[in-house]
Amino acid sequence: MALLVTESIVLHAFDYLETSRILRLLTRDAGVQSVLARGARRSQRRFGSAMDLFAQGIAEIHVRPNRELQTLASLDVTRGRSELGADVGRFTAASMISELVLRFPYDEEATHIFDAVVECFDRIGAAEPDQTLDAALGGAWRIIAHLGFTPALDVCANCHAPINRGAAVSFSHSAGGALCVRCGSLSTGSRVLPSKARDAIRAWTAGNDASRLATTEARAHQRLLREFFQEHLGTDRELRAFRVWEQGGWSAA
Ligand SMILES: [Zn+2]
Numbered sequence: 001m002a003l004l005v006t007e008s009i010v011l012h013a014f015d016y017l018e019t020s021r022i023l024r025l026l027t028r029d030a031g032v033q034s035v036l037a038r039g040a041r042r043s044q045r046r047f048g049s050a051m052d053l054f055a056q057g058i059a060e061i062h063v064r065p066n067r068e069l070q071t072l073a074s075l076d077v078t079r080g081r082s083e084l085g086a087d088v089g090r091f092t093a094a095s096m097i098s099e100l101v102l103r104f105p106y107d108e109e110a111t112h113i114f115d116a117v118v119e120c121f122d123r124i125g126a127a128e129p130d131q132t133l134d135a136a137l138g139g140a141w142r143i144i145a146h147l148g149f150t151p152a153l154d155v156c157a158n159c160h161a162p163i164n165r166g167a168a169v170s171f172s173h174s175a176g177g178a179l180c181v182r183c184g185s186l187s188t189g190s191r192v193l194p195s196k197a198r199d200a201i202r203a204w205t206a207g208n209d210a211s212r213l214a215t216t217e218a219r220a221h222q223r224l225l226r227e228f229f230q231e232h233l234g235t236d237r238e239l240r241a242f243r244v245w246e247q248g249g250w251s252a253a
Pocket residue numbers: 156157158159160161179180181182183184
């Protein structure tokens with residue numbers, strides 16, 4: 001049994017039996033790991049705030065090869081991220097990001113994904129209530145880019161012809177991005193992407209900020225992101241955190 005010592009973030013946590021918790025950790029060195037925190041519910045002292053969602057720190061994990069569930073020896077928290085739990089918009093946004101990271105298919109040897117998630121949580125945690133949505137949308141597309149799924153925006157996703165920057169385009173999830181006029185006219189199931197929305201996704205995937213979104217624009221971006229996410233998952237399994245994020249923010253506003 002090997003001991004893995006690596007920086008980790010708690011993306012998901014639930015009770016297990018009467019005394020323990022199971023966490024899903026995003027680790028810097030070994031992708032996503034499911035770990036059993038034995039006795040975590042019986043003794044608060046043993047793991048302390050390490051059982052909280054979005055907490056970040058150094059984890060010591062006993063790893064047995066070919067097991068789905070590993071054993072957490074300790075998680076020494078360096079960032080508690082209580083700011084994400086203090087506001088419903090921040091909490092639902094961070095939960096959506098966690099769901100995206102846990103469900104999107106990718107090669108797990110990826111330090112830069114860990115850094116992208118840290119940056120995203122930091123931005124959401126620092127955002128004013130009316131800017132949480134922008135921060136979450138930007139972070140989600142940045143993470144998608146790091147995962148290797150950047151959509152085509154300036155060349156046609158189907159025939160690779162260049163596309164005029166300032167124009168509204170058809171966006172096809174199955175083709176993987178924007179379509180030229182000819183391919184767009186032949187495509188079914190694509191939706192119109194205004195040039196400002198394309199500018200925003202271009203900025204986000206490149207790691208930049210986009211201009212502030214109006215409410216209707218943010219809603220359209222949430223829908224587009226959900227469809228993109230769903231297309232890449234290839235299943236109809238419900239995106240629960242995403243749904244709460246997409247619906248919740250509006251009723252609270
Ligand atoms: Zn084309």
